[in-house]
Amino acid sequence: MAKKFMSMRNLHFLLYEVFDTASLAKYPFFSDHGKETFDMVLETGMKMGRDILYPALAEMDRNQPVFEKGTVRVHPVVETVVKECGGGGWIGAHASYELGGQQIPNTIMTAFRGIFAAANYSASVYPFLTSGAAHLIASFGSKELIDTYIPRMFSGQWQGTMALTEPQAGSSLTDLTTTATPTDKGYYLMKGQKIFISCADYDCVENVVNLMLARIEGAPAGIRGISLFVVPKMRPDEKGKLVANDLNCVSIYHKLGYRGAPITQLALGENGDCRGWLVGQPHKGIRHMFQMMNEARIEVGMGAAAIASAAYYASLEYTMERPQGRKITSKNPEEPQIPIIEHADVKRMLLFQRAVVEGSLSLIFQCAIYADLVNVTDGEEKETNELLLEILTPIAKSYPSEMGILSVSQGLQCLGGYGYCDEFPLEQYYRDVRIHPIHEGTTGMQGMDLLGRKVVMKNGKAFMLFLGEAEKTIAGAGSIDELKSCAEALTTALERLKEVTGALTGLAVKGDIEVFLADATLYLEMFGITAIAWQWLIQGITAHHALAKLPAAQDALFYKGKLATCRYFFEYELPKTQGLATRLMRSGDGLTVKMEKEWFGD
Amino acid sequence: MNIVACVKQVPDTEALIKVKPDGSGIDEGGIKWVMNPYDEYGVEEALRLKEAKGGEVTIVSVGPARAMETIRTALAMGAEKGVHVSDPLLDNTDAYTTAAALAAVIKGLNPDIIFCGQRAIDDDSGQVGSILAAILGIPQVTIVTKLEMADGKIKAIKPIEGAQLVIESTLPCVITTQKGLNEPRYASLPGIMKAKKKPVDVKNAAALGIATEPKAKVAKMTPPPDRAPGKIIAGDDPAAKAAELVRLLREEAKVI
Numbered sequence: 001m002a003k004k005f006m007s008m009r010n011l012h013f014l015l016y017e018v019f020d021t022a023s024l025a026k027y028p029f030f031s032d033h034g035k036e037t038f039d040m041v042l043e044t045g046m047k048m049g050r051d052i053l054y055p056a057l058a059e060m061d062r063n064q065p066v067f068e069k070g071t072v073r074v075h076p077v078v079e080t081v082v083k084e085c086g087g088g089g090w091i092g093a094h095a096s097y098e099l100g101g102q103q104i105p106n107t108i109m110t111a112f113r114g115i116f117a118a119a120n121y122s123a124s125v126y127p128f129l130t131s132g133a134a135h136l137i138a139s140f141g142s143k144e145l146i147d148t149y150i151p152r153m154f155s156g157q158w159q160g161t162m163a164l165t166e167p168q169a170g171s172s173l174t175d176l177t178t179t180a181t182p183t184d185k186g187y188y189l190m191k192g193q194k195i196f197i198s199c200a201d202y203d204c205v206e207n208v209v210n211l212m213l214a215r216i217e218g219a220p221a222g223i224r225g226i227s228l229f230v231v232p233k234m235r236p237d238e239k240g241k242l243v244a245n246d247l248n249c250v251s252i253y254h255k256l257g258y259r260g261a262p263i264t265q266l267a268l269g270e271n272g273d274c275r276g277w278l279v280g281q282p283h284k285g286i287r288h289m290f291q292m293m294n295e296a297r298i299e300v301g302m303g304a305a306a307i308a309s310a311a312y313y314a315s316l317e318y319t320m321e322r323p324q325g326r327k328i329t330s331k332n333p334e335e336p337q338i339p340i341i342e343h344a345d346v347k348r349m350l351l352f353q354r355a356v357v358e359g360s361l362s363l364i365f366q367c368a369i370y371a372d373l374v375n376v377t378d379g380e381e382k383e384t385n386e387l388l389l390e391i392l393t394p395i396a397k398s399y400p401s402e403m404g405i406l407s408v409s410q411g412l413q414c415l416g417g418y419g420y421c422d423e424f425p426l427e428q429y430y431r432d433v434r435i436h437p438i439h440e441g442t443t444g445m446q447g448m449d450l451l452g453r454k455v456v457m458k459n460g461k462a463f464m465l466f467l468g469e470a471e472k473t474i475a476g477a478g479s480i481d482e483l484k485s486c487a488e489a490l491t492t493a494l495e496r497l498k499e500v501t502g503a504l505t506g507l508a509v510k511g512d513i514e515v516f517l518a519d520a521t522l523y524l525e526m527f528g529i530t531a532i533a534w535q536w537l538i539q540g541i542t543a544h545h546a547l548a549k550l551p552a553a554q555d556a557l558f559y560k561g562k563l564a565t566c567r568y569f570f571e572y573e574l575p576k577t578q579g580l581a582t583r584l585m586r587s588g589d590g591l592t593v594k595m596e597k598e599w600f601g602d
Numbered sequence: 603m604n605i606v607a608c609v610k611q612v613p614d615t616e617a618l619i620k621v622k623p624d625g626s627g628i629d630e631g632g633i634k635w636v637m638n639p640y641d642e643y644g645v646e647e648a649l650r651l652k653e654a655k656g657g658e659v660t661i662v663s664v665g666p667a668r669a670m671e672t673i674r675t676a677l678a679m680g681a682e683k684g685v686h687v688s689d690p691l692l693d694n695t696d697a698y699t700t701a702a703a704l705a706a707v708i709k710g711l712n713p714d715i716i717f718c719g720q721r722a723i724d725d726d727s728g729q730v731g732s733i734l735a736a737i738l739g740i741p742q743v744t745i746v747t748k749l750e751m752a753d754g755k756i757k758a759i760k761p762i763e764g765a766q767l768v769i770e771s772t773l774p775c776v777i778t779t780q781k782g783l784n785e786p787r788y789a790s791l792p793g794i795m796k797a798k799k800k801p802v803d804v805k806n807a808a809a810l811g812i813a814t815e816p817k818a819k820v821a822k823m824t825p826p827p828d829r830a831p832g833k834i835i836a837g838d839d840p841a842a843k844a845a846e847l848v849r850l851l852r853e854e855a856k857v858i
Contacts, residue, residue: 003616008634032795036674036798037794037795037798039671040674040675040678040789040794040797041791041794043675044678044788044789044791044794047788048788084788087790088788088789088790088791089790089791089792090791093791102791102792102795104791552631552632553631553632554631554632555631555632
């Protein structure tokens with residue numbers, strides 16, 4: 001297997017050289033930290049990833065979870081991962097000292113989780129699903145809920161999940177029917193079914209804590225009648241002893257990839273004794289859940305970028321070693337063959353992967369920094385960070401997810417026939433990465449979120465802030481000769497994006513909402529490519545300045561590679577926005593809206 | 603108990619090592635540095651001993667400024683304090699001088715037991731633990747894969763060809779640690795946070811009163827020679843080709 005799945009050199013470049021995360025220490029919340037701590041955190045993550053998670057990657061794929069005797073048997077490495085993450089303090093790392101955390105910046109933990117996801121995506125979700133669920137309890141739960149659940153979740157004793165989907169309610173949460181009947185004892189009686197719930201039952205954990213959406217009996221229909229509950233698999237009784245909570249796993253699904261983590265179907269209250277505890281206010285469940293959902297979306301982007309990273313390094317290693325063919329200009333069959341990395345088209349496939357992976361990682365860290373700043377700033381500064389995070393979240397979720405598939409596909413392509421066989425990990429990465437455009441809100445939902453909500457909210461304030469940030473970067477590149485053409489291309493792309501945005505929102509103003517949103521996914525794609533170009537320009541500027549300081553030989557190669565990949569993105573990827581713009585400027589024709597479903601008949 | 607674990611910072615086993623053009627050593631540019639893996643077993647065993655018997659663990663390292671990272675890693679695993687012998691005169695010094703520097707520090711610590719990795723993966727000399735025991739005038743048990751302590755003595759297991767030795771020793775003594783002794787723990791996040799505040803004494807050679815002139819010097823370092831190209835035996839007759847192969851193996855390669 002390839003040695004590398006995530007580049008520490010690139011993480012250092014992004015975290016310290018591009019984004020200067022060490023400077024977060026100037027905020028009191030992070031004042032105990034600095035580069036020294038962050039280095040040790042990342043090193044430990046890499047060590048755990050390399051020693052524990054990575055060796056189990058293929059095994060977990062080939063030995064899927066099994067549902068037997070009412071529970072789910074998972075690969076034994078899961079127990080080690082959860083125990084090490086709980087015992088090591090990694091599940092609650094970002095939380096405040098009062099809650100038992102260490103106030104590590106979200107940005108650093110995003111990198112830590114990314115290392116895990118690149119090593120073995122399935123294994124990585126167990127501990128970090130718990131982080132998200134615990135954060136939700138910490139944000140909106142009562143003191144009693146916090147005291148009961150958080151310590152055991154942070155220690156890894158209890159698994160956390162998010163339980164939203166139902167058989168009839170996937171993307172359309174409005175239609176969920178799980179009910180919560182109030183009692184006079186402080187809890188609700190839950191009844192219903194949930195499906196596709198990751199890690200909601202398995203054999204090597206004491207308890208599972210589901211953060212669940214349900215409708216309080218008699219609540220208004222629609223999204224405003226949904227509330228958030230803690231519904232554990234086992235509930236602590238008066239003496240603290242765990243008793244069954246009438247919440248059972250009834251089956252698991254078998255998936256294309258990401259096979260090491262079970263997705264379960266849950267039945268609640270079959271015997272009328274499933275208790276749930278309200279988190280936050282009644283009927284505000286969706287709003288509360290979206291805190292976790294927004295974090296989870298960026299995490300999904302990281303998951304995709306991380307798998308694409310592992311695929312990139314596996315294909316890079318292969319192309320360095322595999323001899324095949326000769327230089328196109330060589331006529332002599334007696335000459336030794338050359339490694340395939342010397343062929344221009346193979347280099348193109350590698351550059352594409354690097355452009356997608358490192359561009360995605362950059363945007364994800366950009367978002368993670370905004371999330372950290374939201375937590376430690378006030379007033380207008382906080383609002384600015386919030387709005388930038390909001391508008392970029394659907395992109396940080398979707399660009400890596402959609403492009404990650406293509407990136408892994410190119411990695412697989414580098415190996416030819418071997419890439420299609422299971423002796424190499426590429427075919428597994430290709431299957432594993434496919435989940436990301438689906439879970440935590442499909443790409444279609446992200447498109448509508450971006451165009452229908454984020455771009456137009458507060459009279460386009462978030463959109464204007466994004467343009468402002470990109471323009472600042474362009475100004476920073478203005479005096480650098482080798483980046484001048486990139487800066488100009490980004491200026492043009494931003495103009496194009498403004499024009500398209502204006503044309504589309506014009507449709508909304510006319511009241512033609514269905515037509516306005518019909519091509520939202522294409523808009524998301526166009527916005528995504530533009531945002532990644534912005535991130536590549538930031539990286540290009542950083543690499544340019546670092547090269548000017550005449551770094552050590554190895555570093556110089558790294559920076560030259562960065563600059564070449566930056567130029568690649570601007571020459572090969574950014575021009576795709578022209579084609580998208582051509583279509584989007586004509587979206588008013590409502591082509592897909594007007595297509596009659598009967599016309600699909602043949 | 604007063605326990606000492608000696609650690610050395612070495613290039614990561616996965617680092618790409620390049621020899622400097624003048625052969626004076628390796629090119630350190632772009633190398634990732636880690637704790638010598640054999641020393642990790644020593645640190646882990648020291649921590650387990652402390653957890654079982656009480657006491658404290660002191661980490662001692664001889665190395666340039668960057669070796670502080672490795673000491674902090676051991677502190678993050680759970681050791682109490684560190685001593686860093688940092689002196690440009692000791693950079694890339696020999697095993698004797700390293701052991702002399704360690705001995706000068708450790709004498710003052712008055713330990714019950716001292717752990718060293720059985721060798722460092724960079725120079726593979728495997729001498730420091732033994733020289734250290736000799737300078738301190740205490741027993742040593744090398745290449746240990748199991749350790750028990752009772753009644754003020756240790757019982758150690760050391761694998762040898764086809765068998766294993768069970769060795770008893772009085773304390774204090776030096777134990778050099780081998781793969782199989784334990785599974786070193788990962789640094790925990792609370793451990794990392796505490797490590798920053800744990801005391802590390804930094805000392806130079808003059809403060810320790812040791813001679814810095816090495817007794818052994820690396821005269822020249824050369825990369826391993828490139829593998830010679832293979833030879834393809836041409837011809838259509840398999841018997842003749844086989845005979846030629848045997849001849850070449852006997853006369854040229856001299857392996858049969």
